[in-house]
Amino acid sequence: MTARAFPCALGAVLLTLALAGPGRAQTAGPSPTPDHMPKPGMSAPEMADRAAGRFPQPVRVGDLPGRFLLQPEESQPVLGRVTGLVRRDDGGADAIVRLDGVLGLTRLGLQPLAWSGVGARLVAVPVEAVALLGEYVALMGMTPERLRALPTFAPGSATAIPPGETLRIGIVRPFH
Template identity: 75%
Template sequence: MSARTASGLAACLTLALSVAAQAQTAGPSPAPGHMPVPGMTVPDMAARAARRFPQPVRVGDLAGRLLLQPEESQPVLGRVTGLVRRGDGALEVVVRLDGAWGLGWLGLQRIEWSGFGPRLVAVPVEAVALLGEHVALMGLTPERLRALPSLAPDSVAEIPPDATIRVGIVRPFH
């Protein structure tokens, strides 16, 4: 091989390695449009939810679904237990947060919040979307979810399981 060919080959190899190194360099990535924005209000959540092609779903079919964080690893944040209507008519999804003493010690998927023992919180229906057999938290950050007050059952009316509501859908996050 001639010296000219060897130097050309070395230059091409150097260029290829530098391009590959640049492609793997970590940098700030823009927040995807599906990620919750800190400080979103219910009207903001409703506007985003209306763009998610709301589909009819039976309330009883939502109970038992896992509530997932909208990122590729899809951590479990809680479990849907039902739906309620507040005094002002707003619909909310009831989510059970298991806490540090959840069922992880039984080998089941751990559902975590910062306290001890389970507690129920009410999440606006506009803040969630259907993700296959799961529900994704779209309008709240996990920190805001954990900061929600515990649900007072006497302050809301339970929606019957055979009632139908409309919930947006979302595509997988990976």
């Protein structure tokens, strides 16, 4: 390229960029919901169908208590902690999750409050609604709002699954 042709080529590139106008990186409106996110109001059969597609792996029940339950989004907020697993009347399994409420006082070692939405409480989450994410458990079959709306679980109201038993739970890739 000659020294005289360079300014012409540079001018052509600048003219093209000016005429093209500014580009938009994102479209207007809300982003579409990714496939891994739970759909509001999913039924139990829909949760089971989606769980079967997550490559269920055998997991020892005793390895699940203590794991954090994460919301399936990039920031991965902690929703609660798995405390155990129980058998349902229909033969399925539920993970018992401790929700710490708004203040999370039990994480600080303080006495939990009995106020609704503030203190810790237990809920039974169907195993079909969760998946393994490394050392965590991800909530995949229901929204966090639906999780918080679950009734309080009464300890002793269901049969605990022994720690040595294995269940098949799906796996999920990271959300970022």
